[in-house]
Amino acid sequence: MLYFITGGQRSGKSSYAQRLALQLTDRPVYLATARIWDEDFRQRVERHRQDRGPEWTNLEEPVNISRVDIDGRVVVLDCITLWLTNLFFDNQEKSVDEVLEMAKLEFEKLLEKKATLIVISNEIGMGGHADNAVARRFTDLQGWMNQHIAAKADEVTLMVSGLPLTVKAGKQEKRRE
Template sequence: MLSQGSFILGGAASGKSLWAENLILSSNLNPIYLATGRIEDQEVQLRVNVHKERRDARWTTIEEPLDLGPALRSLTPQTPVLVDCATMWLSNQMMAEADLDLATQELVQALRDCRAPWVIVSNEVGHGIVPDNRLARAFREAQGRLNIALAAEADLAVMVIAGLPQVLKGQLP
């Protein structure tokens, strides 16, 4: 059985999204894919295509790059939702020059209000070198704070490394 809230963390191309998709599918419920990415170039389009091709007809996709609250609040307990991913959502917030603390508070409240089991995927960006420019450093810091807030809200927190889950908090179903 899915936890009410699961936080899946990992590096780029670590297998975290695939692992999160399989976690949702293990519920045998009607999964929702809440996609936060914006297709800005061909590279992003190729990554989105890989994700789309992996999902079958069981999935319903909702595309929402900024305001996740209405979608999360509209779901029922029979519609587990995969939010993929918090990193793109944060990037979108930064590009929109949003108040990041307020946006994070609103996201956390929407997750609390969500009646459906939720799984949110995010990138771990703090294991590398210190970025050499102000925007990248601000993003890294904001991503770290967002990850802390999401992990605190989740019943289950998993770090995926090379496709392998490492439980940080809670227990796997």
Template sequence: MTSEFLVGAARSGKSRHASTLAAESGDRVIVLATAIAGDAETRARIARHRADRPREWATVEEPYDLANAVRRHAADGTVVIVDCLTMWLANLHYGVDRPTDRERELDELVGVLDGPPGRVVVISNEIGAGVVPADPHSRAFVDDLGRLNQRVAAVCDRVTLLAVGLPLVLKDMR
């Protein structure tokens, strides 16, 4: 059906915009949450995101197998919000729960987003606009997320940059 990509800085309004898009559709909504609640601050963020969503929306926690989760849940009449690629990629980079072939996982996700079976709204952070990180692990993560964001933007029907809560449509192929 369609895929939409929302990208922007932290606290730029991406999740709020995704929620608005999903609510306006009137369809069933499933949020695929990728964060792992490893500390109190992350648990608080997750709780805030849950509290901000309508109660009837389902939340599925999927920190690793995102491509299969999108396949399972995206269908006609359902909007799937992926919140977010940044945390998912961090899980693949730094997670200890599951060994992974990161490139295969990225290829699978991009393949699913290139013509998903339903409506999918994908959220990611733009983290490469600042200073180049000092350590090699952080540089590799920033580089990988930048490449992933480019690949996702290339296959999604619509790409919107969020800045200070305002959406700027960069691509619209719908």
């Protein structure tokens, strides 16, 4: 089962994904893709860790997300945007199309796992047009990868102001009450 949760910054994506994971299992996995680049971001990551309880297994993998051992688990992957940022900047010499193909291949390997995936991403292209070429290239990469994941997903949810809007409804997996 693949759940895809997307939306703007601070739209409630992570909270919604975590609640969903806890409805599906009492021992969820949190797969973080972030690299810590400054003190402010380190504090933000630490706040996220503290918000999750001891029932969570925390894994960190900034690039090779298919290498994690998650078979049989419910996994919140947070997030595609940071993962793509890592791929994008690790491969600056490559075109957006080449990085997109790398991302799709890695994501397909992740889908081969026997896990329930709750994947979080950002809709960064809904605002104004980026003012520089790098930002425009990344926005294209993000949008195309989001489309790829949404096409594969069983359910797609768009978060707006803390409210989940169903974009694509699929079969319901049994949730714990």
